[in-house]
Amino acid sequence: MYLHGTSKINEQGHLEIGGCDTVALKEQYGTPLYIMDEQLIRQRCREYMDAFRATGMQFQVAYASKAFCTMAMCRLVEEEGLSLDVVSDGELYTAMQAGFPVERIHFHGNNKTPEELELALDAGIGCFVVDNLIELHLLNAIAAEKGLQPKILLRVTPGVEAHTHEFISTGQEDSKFGFDIGNGSAYEAVVQADQLSSVELLGLHSHIGSQIFEVDGFEVAAQRVAEFARQLQRDKGIYFSVINLGGGFGIRYTAEDSPLQVADYVQAIANSIQKNFADSDGAVPQIWIEPGRSIVGDAGTTLYTVGTSKDIPGIRKYVSVDGGMSDNPRTALYDAKYEAVIANRAHDDSSELVSVAGKCCESGDMLIWDIELAHPVSGDLLAVACTGAYNYSMASNYNRLRRPAVVLVSEGNSDVIVSRESYADLVGNDLVPARLQASAALRS
Numbered sequence: 001m002y003l004h005g006t007s008k009i010n011e012q013g014h015l016e017i018g019g020c021d022t023v024a025l026k027e028q029y030g031t032p033l034y035i036m037d038e039q040l041i042r043q044r045c046r047e048y049m050d051a052f053r054a055t056g057m058q059f060q061v062a063y064a065s066k067a068f069c070t071m072a073m074c075r076l077v078e079e080e081g082l083s084l085d086v087v088s089d090g091e092l093y094t095a096m097q098a099g100f101p102v103e104r105i106h107f108h109g110n111n112k113t114p115e116e117l118e119l120a121l122d123a124g125i126g127c128f129v130v131d132n133l134i135e136l137h138l139l140n141a142i143a144a145e146k147g148l149q150p151k152i153l154l155r156v157t158p159g160v161e162a163h164t165h166e167f168i169s170t171g172q173e174d175s176k177f178g179f180d181i182g183n184g185s186a187y188e189a190v191v192q193a194d195q196l197s198s199v200e201l202l203g204l205h206s207h208i209g210s211q212i213f214e215v216d217g218f219e220v221a222a223q224r225v226a227e228f229a230r231q232l233q234r235d236k237g238i239y240f241s242v243i244n245l246g247g248g249f250g251i252r253y254t255a256e257d258s259p260l261q262v263a264d265y266v267q268a269i270a271n272s273i274q275k276n277f278a279d280s281d282g283a284v285p286q287i288w289i290e291p292g293r294s295i296v297g298d299a300g301t302t303l304y305t306v307g308t309s310k311d312i313p314g315i316r317k318y319v320s321v322d323g324g325m326s327d328n329p330r331t332a333l334y335d336a337k338y339e340a341v342i343a344n345r346a347h348d349d350s351s352e353l354v355s356v357a358g359k360c361c362e363s364g365d366m367l368i369w370d371i372e373l374a375h376p377v378s379g380d381l382l383a384v385a386c387t388g389a390y391n392y393s394m395a396s397n398y399n400r401l402r403r404p405a406v407v408l409v410s411e412g413n414s415d416v417i418v419s420r421e422s423y424a425d426l427v428g429n430d431l432v433p434a435r436l437q438a439s440a441a442l443r444s
């Protein structure tokens with residue numbers, strides 16, 4: 001397995017992350033366990049910030065909190081000077097509870113409710129990324145009632161298909177997100193937004209997809225957005241001060257993935273904005289981006305305990321662990337690929353081909369199809385790498401499994417940043433109507 005960040009194999013042959021032996025982490029916190037490498041998260045944040053500073057342009061890097069949203073993560077991102085992108089009242093609430101400066105938060109989403117708009121307005125949100133006309137007019141009306149004028153970007157779909165899984169690509173015309181440039185709806189939205197008195201139109205937003213390895217998709221998106229901006233400048237005298245090119249920068253899950261360095265993505269984006277806006281009358285707009293996966297993805301490792309196995313001769317050997325699609329649904333959803341290693345013992349190169357299954361009552365509950373592992377046996381620890389993004393944040397209680405704890409590790413210290421759910425948590429919101437309580441009492 002590729003060793004990300006501070007991960008290493010120590011003298012006892014155990015996997016160590018952030019100076020913490022994973023065998024000790026299991027003893028202290030149990031499994032399944034999400035382990036987050038603080039140093040690597042900070043490093044990624046700094047790579048983005050430093051790369052943008054080097055361009056000399058005005059910018060904001062907003063961490064897309066959907067990838068991994070907890071109060072401690074919001075604190076880390078705040079300390080590193082990034083902004084934050086949220087898509088729901090829950091993410092906004094988490095950030096506010098963590099004391100994240102609300103003026104550095106951008107609110108996304110294709111169906112923000114009136115209550116969410118109010119919550120964000122009352123809190124003094126930095127910017128709304130408006131997705132559709134219903135939202136635009138609703139926001140304008142609520143803001144007018146409150147005597148406010150929130151800053152907005154309009155989300156446009158530039159008609160770019162990024163080379164990624166179709167369920168995670170969003171910049172093409174047939175998408176539930178945003179105003180399409182090609183069919184004129186983006187033009188109409190800008191004209192309408194410009195006439196509304198209770199919103200302040202800053203610019204445009206485009207997000208073409210996720211887990212993208214090339215820069216050409218971003219370059220084409222920048223070019224189309226710039227052409228569109230020029231058209232509005234020419235026709236209506238409307239000038240945009242912000243262009244947000246979204247997130248989507250890919251990471252290395254397995255050897256098949258070949259992401260660019262953060263600095264290369266940033267440089268390409270900055271160049272294409274500079275190049276495409278060079279001939280506009282106004283100043284070159286600020287660039288905003290929203291990376292999620294590339295900030296936390298490779299900083300996360302999930303630790304499982306191996307339980308049973310089932311060998312079907314000539315077909316496949318299933319090795320089951322104590323988690324599964326409930327803590328990581330990405331394999332089932334996107335056919336995602338992962339690398340893993342036996343973390344609790346030294347081993348040589350001798351291995352066998354197995355498939356790692358979860359414990360949910362679902363045939364599709366697989367974490368890794370076909371991986372060479374060092375003869376896993378019951379009680380072994382299995383570490384799956386690169387689970388920092390869209391794992392904890394997409395976890396569920398399917399089969400009433402309790403969501404795992406999350407620990408943040410750094411320089412030999414480990415801190416729980418999300419407690420393991422308890423049985424009490426599982427039934428905490430359950431209510432039994434009085435008539436059922438009576439019959440239960442009768443039976444007992």
Ligand SMILES: Cc1ncc(COP(=O)(O)O)c(C=O)c1O
Pocket residue numbers: 064067085108170207209210211246247248249290291292293294389
């Ligand atoms: C609008 C928007 N911004 C940012 C992101 C973050 O993407 P990623 O985690 O791939 O960087 C997403 C998710 O794809 C998104 O939909």
Ligand SMILES: N[C@@H](CCCC[NH3+])C(=O)O
Pocket residue numbers: 066168210211330334389390
């Ligand atoms: N959840 C997806 C990415 C979606 C990004 C949000 N638009 C994943 O795990 O890859």
